[in-house]
Amino acid sequence: MSIPKETLLHAYRTMKTIREFEERVNAEIMNGQIPGFTHLYTGQEANAVGVCTHLDESDTIISTHRGHGHCIAKGAEVSGMMKELFGSSEGLCKGKGGSMHVADIDKGILGANGIVAGGPPISVGSALAAKIRKNGKVAVSFSGDGSVNQGTCFEAMNMAVVLQAPAVFVIENNFYSEHTSINYAVGCDDLKARTEAFGFPVFVADGADFFAVHEAAGEAIAHARAGNGPAGVFAEQGRYHGHFVGDPQAYRTEGELEDLRENHCPLKNFRARMAETGELNEDELDAIDAEVMAKIEQSVTDAKAAARPTAEQVTEDVYIQYNATA
Amino acid sequence: MPEKTMRDAINEALHQAMEQDDSVFVIGEDVAGCSGSGGDVGSVGGVFGVTGGIYHRWPNRCIDTPISESAIVGAAAGAALVGMRPVAEIMFADFIGVCMDQIVNQMAKFRYMFGGKSRCPAVIRFSAGGGFSAAGQHSQAMYQVMTSFPGLKVVVPSNAYDAKGLLLSAIQDDDPVLFFEPKILYQETAEVPDDMYTIPFGEANFVREGDDVTVVAFGQMVPKTAAVIDTLGEEGISCDLIDPRTTSPLDESAILESVEATGRLVIVDEAPPRCGLTADIAGLAADKAFSSLKAPIKQVSAPHSPTPFSPELEAAYLPDAEKITAAIKATLA
Ligand SMILES: Cc1ncc(C[n+]2csc(CCOP(=O)(O)OP(=O)(O)O)c2C)c(N)n1
Ligand SMILES: [Mg+2]
Numbered sequence: 001m002s003i004p005k006e007t008l009l010h011a012y013r014t015m016k017t018i019r020e021f022e023e024r025v026n027a028e029i030m031n032g033q034i035p036g037f038t039h040l041y042t043g044q045e046a047n048a049v050g051v052c053t054h055l056d057e058s059d060t061i062i063s064t065h066r067g068h069g070h071c072i073a074k075g076a077e078v079s080g081m082m083k084e085l086f087g088s089s090e091g092l093c094k095g096k097g098g099s100m101h102v103a104d105i106d107k108g109i110l111g112a113n114g115i116v117a118g119g120p121p122i123s124v125g126s127a128l129a130a131k132i133r134k135n136g137k138v139a140v141s142f143s144g145d146g147s148v149n150q151g152t153c154f155e156a157m158n159m160a161v162v163l164q165a166p167a168v169f170v171i172e173n174n175f176y177s178e179h180t181s182i183n184y185a186v187g188c189d190d191l192k193a194r195t196e197a198f199g200f201p202v203f204v205a206d207g208a209d210f211f212a213v214h215e216a217a218g219e220a221i222a223h224a225r226a227g228n229g230p231a232g233v234f235a236e237q238g239r240y241h242g243h244f245v246g247d248p249q250a251y252r253t254e255g256e257l258e259d260l261r262e263n264h265c266p267l268k269n270f271r272a273r274m275a276e277t278g279e280l281n282e283d284e285l286d287a288i289d290a291e292v293m294a295k296i297e298q299s300v301t302d303a304k305a306a307a308r309p310t311a312e313q314v315t316e317d318v319y320i321q322y323n324a325t326a
Numbered sequence: 327m328p329e330k331t332m333r334d335a336i337n338e339a340l341h342q343a344m345e346q347d348d349s350v351f352v353i354g355e356d357v358a359g360c361s362g363s364g365g366d367v368g369s370v371g372g373v374f375g376v377t378g379g380i381y382h383r384w385p386n387r388c389i390d391t392p393i394s395e396s397a398i399v400g401a402a403a404g405a406a407l408v409g410m411r412p413v414a415e416i417m418f419a420d421f422i423g424v425c426m427d428q429i430v431n432q433m434a435k436f437r438y439m440f441g442g443k444s445r446c447p448a449v450i451r452f453s454a455g456g457g458f459s460a461a462g463q464h465s466q467a468m469y470q471v472m473t474s475f476p477g478l479k480v481v482v483p484s485n486a487y488d489a490k491g492l493l494l495s496a497i498q499d500d501d502p503v504l505f506f507e508p509k510i511l512y513q514e515t516a517e518v519p520d521d522m523y524t525i526p527f528g529e530a531n532f533v534r535e536g537d538d539v540t541v542v543a544f545g546q547m548v549p550k551t552a553a554v555i556d557t558l559g560e561e562g563i564s565c566d567l568i569d570p571r572t573t574s575p576l577d578e579s580a581i582l583e584s585v586e587a588t589g590r591l592v593i594v595d596e597a598p599p600r601c602g603l604t605a606d607i608a609g610l611a612a613d614k615a616f617s618s619l620k621a622p623i624k625q626v627s628a629p630h631s632p633t634p635f636s637p638e639l640e641a642a643y644l645p646d647a648e649k650i651t652a653a654i655k656a657t658l659a
Contacts, residue, residue, distance in 0.1 A: 035459035035637050087459070087636030098461050098635030114463035115424065116393045149392035150424070176363070177393055178355065179370045184362025185392040250370065251363035309634075311642035318631045 003214070008280055009288065011053055011210055012270055015045040016292045018069040019267060021078060022241075024296050025068070025085060025099075029245045033304070034085050037114075038099040041069035043240035046266035047172050048073035050205070050213025051140060051233065054221045060108040060126040061140045062119035065100050066239075067112025070142055075107045082299035088306035095309045096317065116177075117143060117150030120169065124156045127165035127230070138224045140168045146177020148195070149185055157230070161199040166224035170217070171195065172207065173236045178243045179251050192234045200230040207237025208264040211273065237264060327517035335486035335518045336376050336451075336507065339493040340413065342522045344384055347411060350497060351387035352377050354398055354415030354451075361390040373417055374453055374512055395425035399450060403433040403502070406448035411497055419452035419468035419506055433502045434477035445500045449493070453509040454482075455546050455596055456633050456644050465633035465640075467545065467597040469506040473573040474601070479503045479527060480574040484548035486516040488571055491525030498524065508546040528575035536564030539654050540584040542607055543569060543594040547645060551594050554650045565654065573603060581607060582615050589620035590657040596644055599627040624653035 003011075022042040028034045041048070044066075052061065052073035063070040072078060076092065084091030085099050092104055103111035110126065113119045123141035130137035143153055148171055160167040173191065175182050188194050196202045201223060203216035213235050220231035238260045242249045249257075274280040330338070343350045358381035359370020368385070371378025381388035391398050395416055402414035416422070422429065429450065436444045456465040473480045479501055483489035489507065496503040533548060534555050543551040548569045555565045566584045570577055585591050591611050593604040604625035611623055626645045634640055 036635055037458070037460055037464060087638070089636070093635075095636035095639060096461070096632075096634050098459065100463065101461055101635070114461065115421070118463075146393045149394050151394065151396050152424070178373065179359040179363075180356060180390055180392075181360070181362030181364075184390065187392075248369075249365075251360040251365040253364035256364075309636050309639050311639075314634055314639050314642050315629050315631045324630075 005279065007053055009284070011049050011214070012280070012285060013288045013292065014049045014073055015210065015266055015270065016288060017078060017295070018045045018048065018072050020292050020296045021068060021072060021081070024300060026241065026245060028300065034099070035087060036098045036100070037244060038085065039066040039244060040239070040241040041066050043260060043264070044172060044174060044207060044237050045069055046210040046213050047170065047207050047235045047237060050210050051170055051217040053214060054217055055108070055138070055140065057108050059138050059140065060110050060123070061142065062110040062123045062126070063112040063142050064119065064144060064147065065112065065114055065116070066144070067102055068099070071102045071104070071109050071112065074109050076102060076104050076109055078295060079299040079302050082303040083306045086303040086306065087309070088303060089309035089313060090306040094313065094317070117147045117153040119143070120153050120156035124160045124163070124165055124167050127160060127167035128163055131163070131165050136225055138166045138168055138221055140170055142170045142172060144177060145171070145173040145175065145182040145191065146180065146185055148191065157195070157198040160230040164229040166227070167230040168220050168224050169195070169230065169232045171232060171234045173234065174239045176243070176251055181251060195232050195234065200232060202232035202234050205233065205235045207235035208266050208269055210266055210270050237266070327519055329515045330486050330518040331513050331515050332483070332486040332489050332507070333374065333376055333512040335490040335516070336493055337378055338518070339490045340377060340380060341383070343413075343494060343497045344380065344387060346522070348387070349409060350411045350413065351389065352380055352413050352415065353389040353391060353402060355391055355393055355417055357381070357415050358388045358390045372415055374509060376451070376507070376512070377415065395421050396428050399425040399428035400432065402448040402450060403428060403446055406433075406446045406502070407436065407444060411447050413449045413451060413497060415451045417453065418464050419454035420463050420466045422452070422468050422472070429472070429478070429504070430475050434475050437501070438477060446502045447500045449496045449503045449505055451505045451507060454506040455508040455510060456640060457510040457546065459635055459637050459640055461635035462632040467506070467595070469504070469545070469573055470595065470597045470602040472504050473603065473606070477502070478574060479572065481505045481527070481572050482545045483507065483571065484511065484545055484569050486514065486518050488525060488531065490518055491523050492571060494522055495524040495527060499527070506545065510546050511549070514549070525571065527572045528577050529571070530577035530580035531569045531571055532566060532580070533569050534565060534567035536566050538563050538588060539565045539590040539592060539657050540581070540588045541565050541567050541592045541594065541654065542581055543567065544573065544603055545596065547594045547596055550645070550647065551650055554647050554654070558651065558654060563654065563658065578610060581610065585611050585615040586618040589618050591619070592624045592626065592650070592653045592657060594626040594645055594650055596628055598630050599625060600630055602627060621657040621659070624656055626650055626653045
């Protein structure tokens with residue numbers, strides 16, 4: 001399947017944007033500029049981008065605590081996200097949510113989520129709405145290898161089958177949930193088979209390879225869009241950082257991280273593929289790198305200069321309307 | 327006496343309880359850590375480090391779980407029903423949202439619904455409260471909600487000394503106990519004896535003693551309020567500061583006796599105001615000590631809003647010295 005040049009450029013630009021956004025966020029956390037709990041997506045860029053290149057604005061995604069990559073891939077504006085992480089009132093969520101709650105409903109981003117497996121049931125609701133409205137939209141939820149062990153995830157998968165809703169469950173196996181290995185936390189040997197046992201097809205991809213994820217996600221999303229009920233994507237790819245910044249990562253084996261960065265890099269893989277096929281040349285890719293770096297730099301400059309929230313804003317946006325008299 | 331952090335005091339209590347009674351076990355996400363990995367299994371000891379070292383000593387009684395809060399609480403409840411004394415860890419009190427049924431409809435109700443024929447000596451530990459810019463799903467106090475359920479005992483320590491003694495009581499208690507650790511206090515130190523000791527439930531601690539105003543505070547608000555009261559002392563205002571330590575059972579008589587003596591009451595808690603502990607205790611005083619009151623009761627709490635992320639917003643959200651001072655002074659105006 002050949003991918004249009006526009007899409008290739010967009011995919012590379014988006015993966016690079018995620019990579020540089022995350023690396024810069026990591027640095028700004030160390031600088032003490034970003035408060036709260038932040039989880040970085042570096043290394044897993046191909047998953048988010050491989051899936052979201054099949055979606056338009058009115059399809060929805062719902063993300064996880066490790067949500068920056070999903071949000072960027074679905075079109076969240078980088079500068080608004082950076083401002084949010086810095087806690088500015090000009091941030092995408094006015095500084096109310098921060099890293100774990102980045103959302104942009106108008107773009108079909110139903111939010112990062114601080115509750116592990118909080119998202120899949122909500123995604124089934126979005127899928128159900130698409131089914132009732134017969135508008136051909138799909139609802140994608142992202143879940144980690146740890147998240148899939150939560151009852152809410154099981155319930156969402158089963159109910160999506162029962163309702164034949166166009167829900168797409170993307171399972172990202174990065175091998176760990178916090179400090180616990182998937183080998184321990186998933187009791188069976190084959191998570192893909194366990195997921196398929198709910199009654200929908202699951203398409204497998206190497207999460208370091210944009211083209212593999214793109215293809216698997218394409219099949220899953222086409223299945224759901226065509227009204228055949230839910231589908232799944234199962235992608236394996238490690239994260240490059242700890243669970244959180246400062247994680248000692250005692251669960252890693254020696255050389256694991258080096259191997260990941262060296263031999264499992266979606267960006268390197270993408271460039272290698274382009275060198276092979278000649279679809280994009282090095283100058284085009286280098287130009288994107290430069291453009292992305294400038295954009296991230298600008299987003300940090302903007303975030304540092306952005307307005308800070310004031311005390312009166314604490315109680316804004318709890319409700320749309322609330323008849324309380326003080 | 328040695329100084330210990332609240333984290334270490336709780337850890338010591340767990341070690342001592344495990345040593346003394348082999349029906350005690352610890353269960354939760356990453357309470358050992360690195361399970362199934364090629365790395366250093368047992369090296370995490372909980373994301374806040376509270377269960378550190380337990381796995382190395384008792385690998386069979388320090389049990390990592392999948393991310394499955396309902397099953398964690400349910401497993402603790404079930405093991406307790408058949409005679410074990412589990413201490414489960416739920417990483418953040420906010421995750422009660424995920425396991426509410428097992429706590430509220432299951433373990434809280436067993437004894438009553440079974441006609442007094444069962445016991446469920448489970449302890450569920452939670453990190454709780456704000457102050458980390460952790461936003462709406464990782465900052466809630468939650469203990470005020472859980473206090474409303476008959477059948478549960480609810481503990482909120484405010485310092486390392488109390489935390490150890492209260493946890494040892496909780497583990498020995500034959501009823502289900504929810505133990506809320508204000509996470510902002512983990513690093514705070516106090517003098518903590520090395521030996522085992524217990525602090526009975528339902529006995530408030532008078533953190534300060536004074537004549538003018540009764541102030542009741544919970545969890546992380548206790549040290550904050552104590553600092554305010556010390557400053558007011560320099561202005562000649564003296565206050566009782568009461569830390570109930572357990573919100574269920576509640577030491578009503580300590581509060582009422584103090585209010586009868588001072589005639590003034592301020593209650594401070596970090597949770598939002600509706601149906602919370604400040605309203606609960608204001609109601610208690612209005613009901614049972616009304617004739618002693620010389621001024622309206624003042625409640626200091628967070629506003630009726632989720633916890634915001636931005637540090638400026640969270641600072642404005644949580645009760646601070648200014649608000650606590652203003653409330654105390656208002657009762658004297
Ligand atoms: C209900 C709930 N339980 C526990 C946590 C704490 N927690 C946050 S992320 C995480 C691990 C999630 O693992 P996984 O689903 O594999 O996602 P990954 O972090 O690997 O992207 C845990 C346990 C949480 N946020 N919510
Ligand atoms: Mg994972």
